[in-house]
Amino acid sequence: MNDIKKIKARTLPGFMELLPNEQILFNKMYDSIRKSYEKFGFIPLDTPILEASEVLLAKAGGETEKQIYRFTKGDTDMSMRFDLTVPLAKYVAMHYGELTFPFRRYQMSKVYRGERPQKGRYREFYQCDIDIVGDAELSILNDAEIPAIIYTTFKDLGFDRFVIKLNNRKILNGFFTELGLSENTPDILRIIDKLDKIGEQAVVEYLGEMNISNSNVEKIMSFIKIDGNAKDIIKKLRDIEISNSEFMDGINEIEQVVNNIISFGVPEDNFTIDLKIARGLDYYTGTVYETMLTDYPSLGSVCSGGRYDNLAEYYTNKKLPGVGISIGLSRLYSYLISEKVIIPEESTTAKVLVVPMTENMNYAFKIASEIRSKNINTEVCYNRKTVKSMLNYANKLKIPYVAFIGEDEIKNNTITLKNMKVGSQEEIKVNEIEKYI
């Protein structure tokens, strides 16, 4: 047809790109999360995807830094953001004087990590974050409200069976310090975090390999096996004879969180204490959260976060404690689709397809405008000639209603509305269409 050299159209591996029906479903989830966050009065933020490398990587290092998309353009060394927390820290440090604290912000945007693409891991993916950032101090009640937001968000997404797991880093730190293992804490946490995956015996062996005494290994194992409901666990923790003050602080904090979480509206079935979770090693300082969908344990945590002492210490001397969570929406969506937990239904945004059956388009266009004015998304099918081909179009796009416009309808100032699912049709006045849709 033409002699332009063709390039093979392709999308880079690790970059999610959806078909229309999938995109519509993805957007529904996105919109639902956004609405839930706004229900709690969070403020939207939209920081740039590109930042000065010096700013973005102020803290980074190790694996994170290797994964960064970083480049120089002109004189500027810039990087694509790898999370939404560092940009928040930068933003709060920059605009400290212009913000009202506690600053409750949400951001739901793409972040970038140049890791090896694999199932459920993307190089470009959406994170849906909320954080509450205090100025110098931040009440523990914030830690109790976060689970209420998680709860509402996942209920609004249509889930009933999920558990928000709580822990407190001070409990862990205090406990290991008491055992004289404070230097080993990061390594120990890494091992016990794997308990569910590798089993008790393997954990014991790994701990033994670290030259931890048998008596300490025993204490660790019985500590992480403490179970029961949240109040039971707190009681059992208090029964351990440890006087370490950090340990006690942690227990007091988690108790306040648990005591308030129910007032905030989270049912007992939807939260628990899990002493094994730690969520990263050098960031969180108090409460930590993970959220498991009960029926899909292989998905891992779908919403995680915690309390930190100092959001922006790389940029400012102001002490800005905060607590936040993040939903990895791309990963969640991709899992739910592949497990057929969610199934794309709609293939377009139109709810009504206006099908003109005469040459007189004017009436069809007018009717469409009228339906749209009732906030019903409406398309006029003027690109196809036969009614059969128009219905075919409606079927392919799964448009739920068709409004036929023929001689009679024009004469009677009506439409004949067909419900494409049920197959029924009826001649109605346009201004009554809301009753039928």
Add this chain to the structure above:
Amino acid sequence: MNDIKKIKARTLPGFMELLPNEQILFNKMYDSIRKSYEKFGFIPLDTPILEASEVLLAKAGGETEKQIYRFTKGDTDMSMRFDLTVPLAKYVAMHYGELTFPFRRYQMSKVYRGERPQKGRYREFYQCDIDIVGDAELSILNDAEIPAIIYTTFKDLGFDRFVIKLNNRKILNGFFTELGLSENTPDILRIIDKLDKIGEQAVVEYLGEMNISNSNVEKIMSFIKIDGNAKDIIKKLRDIEISNSEFMDGINEIEQVVNNIISFGVPEDNFTIDLKIARGLDYYTGTVYETMLTDYPSLGSVCSGGRYDNLAEYYTNKKLPGVGISIGLSRLYSYLISEKVIIPEESTTAKVLVVPMTENMNYAFKIASEIRSKNINTEVCYNRKTVKSMLNYANKLKIPYVAFIGEDEIKNNTITLKNMKVGSQEEIKVNEIEKYI
């Protein structure tokens, strides 16, 4: 406080980053445009920001290519998209067999151009695009529907005084071919496009410098000065004695667009033909659009686009004609803010601040959940101790309603709702709150 080396927190020049009240206003505009596009049944698309350079730059060259953020990670040469049209072309070529045509898609996302930052020009900015892509053919009626979408979108944004300018590239090409100037057409178009800026005399001089005969310069000048309403202009074009078939095709097409545009619901005051507009030189092949806000001519076109013969010729032999438009939202927003046409009002998403006046938080949390269940965004003020400081917080964030909860309210199972704007307050049942908000 701590001895971590501080990095100065900053945002790169040319990257828009808004304060909360500005962001909320920006999002309102974004949401409004999205809603308008969906009203017409457009399908959302969200392509990656990063593409293989080979794919993204299949066609690019010259200025565009210089502005690309391009880098190599591992073995992959990748670039950040500079518009939403090339990714659409790639997408349609890749998914041709899975799409229903005409494919009506919208995409409202960030694009990147590493140009020198200046007022109203960003390196990262939002484009809000719609395109209707046909398979092999696409009715001219689509060209007539586009102005209806522009009209609805700008009306929904709150504008009344704007004009959608139409032209047709075939009229221009045919006219200049007839004058024997087809090779000079791009240069001539570039000059006449500047008429409003540089004035008639300068245009005549520039044309003279191109060795265009005086008689041709006269013809060009009288051609571009043809005015009147759309039907007048079409009549005057027909009166020019030119038999060139492309010229005639162009007139016929613009006539069909004009004849249908009113049926589609665009009032005569909101569109016109402007023979000077051409919209880029090598892309559009038929109808072209610009949209001017009548009261802000210095802003230039706020919504432009046109008809093209072949969307994806760099990727496929399939002929995919289309028509589309783009709103440069970041630039529009930034202009309207700086000219104080729009003024940020809300500083948070919360509509109600629940203010507990006793130590009993449970009732406050319960009330907040109940208000939220009515889809009213609600925040509980548990971070401040005095009522005065809570009201201060509400004032700073411009939260319009405060719900006081004291001993009486708990006893009576009520709230005292204060309208912060008017100052009035009333004790009401929570389930009646919708009546007051």
